[in-house]
Amino acid sequence: xxxxxxxxxxxxxxxxxxxxxxxxxxxxxxxxxxxxxxxxxxxxxxxxxxxxxxxxxxxxxxxxxxxxxxxxxxxxxxxxxxxxxxxxxxxxxxxxxxxxxxxxxxxxxxxxxxxxxxxxxxxxxxxxxxxxxxxxxxxxxxxxxxxxxxxxxxxxxxxxxxxxxxxxxxxxxx
Amino acid sequence: xxxxxxxxxxxxxxxxxxxxxxxxxxxxxxxxxxxxxxxxxxxxxxxxxxxxxxxxxxxxxxxxxxxxxxxxxxxxxxxxxxxxxxxxxxxxxxxxxxxxxxxxxxxxxxxxxxxxxxxxxxxxxxxxxxxxxxxxxxxxxxxxxxxxxxxxxxxxxxxxxxxxxxxxxxxxxxxxxxxxxxxxxxxxxxxxxxxxxxxxxxxxxxxxxxxxxxxxxxxxxxxxxxxxxxxxxxxxxxxxxxxxxxxxxxxxxxxxxxxxxxxxxxxxxxxxxxxxxxxxxx
Numbered sequence: 001x002x003x004x005x006x007x008x009x010x011x012x013x014x015x016x017x018x019x020x021x022x023x024x025x026x027x028x029x030x031x032x033x034x035x036x037x038x039x040x041x042x043x044x045x046x047x048x049x050x051x052x053x054x055x056x057x058x059x060x061x062x063x064x065x066x067x068x069x070x071x072x073x074x075x076x077x078x079x080x081x082x083x084x085x086x087x088x089x090x091x092x093x094x095x096x097x098x099x100x101x102x103x104x105x106x107x108x109x110x111x112x113x114x115x116x117x118x119x120x121x122x123x124x125x126x127x128x129x130x131x132x133x134x135x136x137x138x139x140x141x142x143x144x145x146x147x148x149x150x151x152x153x154x155x156x157x158x159x160x161x162x163x164x165x166x167x168x169x170x171x172x173x174x
Numbered sequence: 175x176x177x178x179x180x181x182x183x184x185x186x187x188x189x190x191x192x193x194x195x196x197x198x199x200x201x202x203x204x205x206x207x208x209x210x211x212x213x214x215x216x217x218x219x220x221x222x223x224x225x226x227x228x229x230x231x232x233x234x235x236x237x238x239x240x241x242x243x244x245x246x247x248x249x250x251x252x253x254x255x256x257x258x259x260x261x262x263x264x265x266x267x268x269x270x271x272x273x274x275x276x277x278x279x280x281x282x283x284x285x286x287x288x289x290x291x292x293x294x295x296x297x298x299x300x301x302x303x304x305x306x307x308x309x310x311x312x313x314x315x316x317x318x319x320x321x322x323x324x325x326x327x328x329x330x331x332x333x334x335x336x337x338x339x340x341x342x343x344x345x346x347x348x349x350x351x352x353x354x355x356x357x358x359x360x361x362x363x364x365x366x367x368x369x370x371x372x373x374x375x376x377x378x379x380x381x382x383x384x385x386x387x388x389x390x391x392x393x394x395x396x397x398x399x400x401x402x403x404x405x406x407x408x409x410x411x412x413x414x415x416x417x418x419x420x421x422x423x424x425x426x427x428x429x430x431x432x433x434x435x436x437x438x439x440x441x442x443x444x445x446x447x448x449x450x451x452x453x454x455x456x
Contacts, residue, residue, distance in 0.1 A: 065281035065306075068380035068393030068415055070442035075414060076230045079281035080223070080307075 023139060024132040025097035028063070032132055032153055038142040039149040044162040047124060047152055051085070055122060057114040058088035061095035061137040062127040062156070064171040083166035085126070085159055089114065090169040095125075095133025099140065102174035107137070108144060110172065119145045126152035126159075220310055223278050224326075227312075231276065231284060232322060237314065240323030242266065244273075244315045248329050255305050255331040257418045262299045262313050270296045272316040277416055279309035285416035288425075291407020295366035295426030302418040304379070305331050343391050346376035346419070351447030353437055358424070361454035363431050370424045371401070373439060373447070379415035396421060398440045403453070404433040429453050 019033040035041060042050065050056055065079040084090055089110055093103040115121030123146050125138040138151040152158075160166060228237060247261040264270055273288040273296065285303050290296045305311075308330050315323045352374035359367055373396065380393030395415050401408040408427045427435070432453065439447040 063381065066380050066390075067281075068395065068442070070393065070397075071282065071414070072397060072412070075282060076227070076284050077282055078227065078230060080279055 023097040023136045026132070028095070028132050029128070029130060030132070032130055032135060034153070036135060036138055036142075036149075036151045039138050039151055042124065042150040042152050044152075044154050044158050044164065047150070047159075048162070048164060050122070050124070050150070051087075056124055057111070057121060058085050058124045058126070059094070059110075059137065059141075060084045060088045060090045060126060060156070060169070061133045062090065062092060062131070063133070064090070064092040064173070081168045082171070083156060083160070084169040085124075085156075086165055086167040088126075088167075088169065090171045091137075092171050092173065094140065095127060095131075095135070095137035097132075097136060100174075106172060106174045107140070111141060111144065111146065115146070120147050122148040122150065124150045124152055126155050128155040129153070129157040131155055220278070224310060224312065227276060227278060227283050231274065232314075235320075235322055237322045237324045240313070240315060240325040243268070243323040244313050244325045246311055246313050246325055246327035248311060248327055250330065252305075252329075252331050257302050258305050258329065258331060259300065259302050260311065264297045264315065267297075269318055270315050271318045273299060274312075274314040274316075275301070275303070276312040276314065277303060277305060277309055278312065279307040280305070280416050282414045282416060284412075284414060286414070287412045289410045289412075291402070291409060293403040293406045293408045293427050293429075295368075295428050296409075297366070297426055298368065298424070299426075300370075300422075300424035302422050303416050304418055305329055343376075343378075346378075349374045351375065351439065351445065353439070353447065353449040355435060355437070355449075355451040355455075357453065357455060361429065361432075363429065366426050366428050367453075368424060368426050369435070370422060371399075371437065373399075373421050373423075375420060375439075375441065377415065377417050377419050377421060394441060394443050396439055396441050398438075399423070400436075400438040401425065401427070402436050403427055403429060404431075405436075408435070 017031050017033045019035045019037065051058070062082070064082070067077045071077065082090060091107055091110060093100060094107040111123065115123070123141055125134045125141060127134040134153070134155065135151055138149050141149045243264065243266055245263045245265055247263070248258060252258040260275065262273060262275065270290060272290065275285045276283050277285050286301060288296070288299060311327045311329055313325050317323070354372045356370040357367060358370055361367060375396055377395045378391045378393050379395060380390065382391050393415065396413050396417060399411040399413065409425060411423070435451045435453050437449050
């Protein structure tokens with residue numbers, strides 16, 4: 001529709017970001033690029049259709065809240081339940097610019113398990129809108145040898161805004 | 175594309191943003207019915223969240239509508255979600271014993287609990303907080319007889335909880351505990367006076383990454399602030415990770431005569447910072 005043509009420039013404050021050659025090492029939240037070399041950028045409607053067709057492993061790489069050490073014992077700590085695209089695995093940390101070795105191992109293992117070791121299996125990686133973590137994690141999956149990697153930059157915000165269903169998930173941590 | 179043609183979508187976006195939606199995707203899936211259904215679902219979720227928090231914070235105590243008691247001011251969109259200025263104003267002269275600031279969708283929702291002492295003028299309190307998601311903010315005023323009055327305000331910003339505190343950890347910890355106090359009006363014995371307290375402290379919340387080392391910075395945040403005037407309490411603040419880096423707190427007090435404002439700040443590593451300021455200054 002006509003309105004959509006105006007929106008990319010408005011949704012992202014400032015000029016579009018050029019795709020980095022390596023991993024994004026800046027702040028994870030902020031204007032993102034619109035392309036992913038070696039992968040496919042997908043938006044809500046096409047993603048819904050892709051999931052309908054099946055045979056897709058979906059990974060959410062959003063950060064998980066961590067209760068800080070030394071918080072008062074009686075302080076209220078109540079993170080919101082974490083909504084994911086139904087069936088998605090939540091692997092916080094997999095989208096950091098420099099990934100910690102234990103998270104790298106965990107990420108590889110879950111990808112291998114979820115794809116039956118098939119590098120042609122379709123992967124969808126997402127986090128939030130304006131979030132680089134999913135871009136990094138998608139780039140990383142491509143570097144592992146996966147050939148059908150989709151990056152979903154609309155994130156959970158876009159998914160929910162489209163009225164798509166969600167489920168609750170617990171984070172997979174090393 | 176002309177300037178005038180850009181205006182219309184801006185207005186539409188303003189409307190969509192009220193519903194807490196992503197602008198980019200609303201255009202792709204613009205069914206009004208879905209939007210309405212979703213807004214209702216969100217409203218129900220937000221109400222349920224507040225119910226849950228109310229129970230966690232206040233137990234079985236009942237809260238009354240505080241629209242006539244306390245007002246919350248916050249910018250509609252802050253430039254920086256890690257630095258959102260909040261102003262709490264008492265709308266009546268009724269005495270207030272304590273004041274809670276709750277940011278519903280933050281993982282540690284109780285951003286601050288002020289308990290006022292005999293030298294306090296609690297009519298206006300300002301502070302700067304981190305906001306993680308689109309969220310309701312609730313302010314709860316407690317009167318001396320134990321009644322609780324609640325007001326709410328919706329803010330639309332996100333990302334404040336994992337924003338880096340500064341250039342790097344070492345830089346952020348430089349001069350930690352340094353304080354400044356500005357009196358915001360002329361000193362006159364017996365007249366209430368507003369003061370602005372600035373504390374140098376990174377208030378690391380444990381979810382930020384050091385841009386240099388790329389490791390999560392361990393949490394280190396201000397837990398309590400005690401302000402007293404010539405030994406009589408002005409306020410005690412129980413704070414948490416939702417306070418911004420380098421907290422700035424504006425509060426009122428009642429100086430009966432020239433004296434000394436003493437501030438004691440304790441952080442989660444048990445470091446104690448102690449400063450005294452002459453009132454009036456100099």
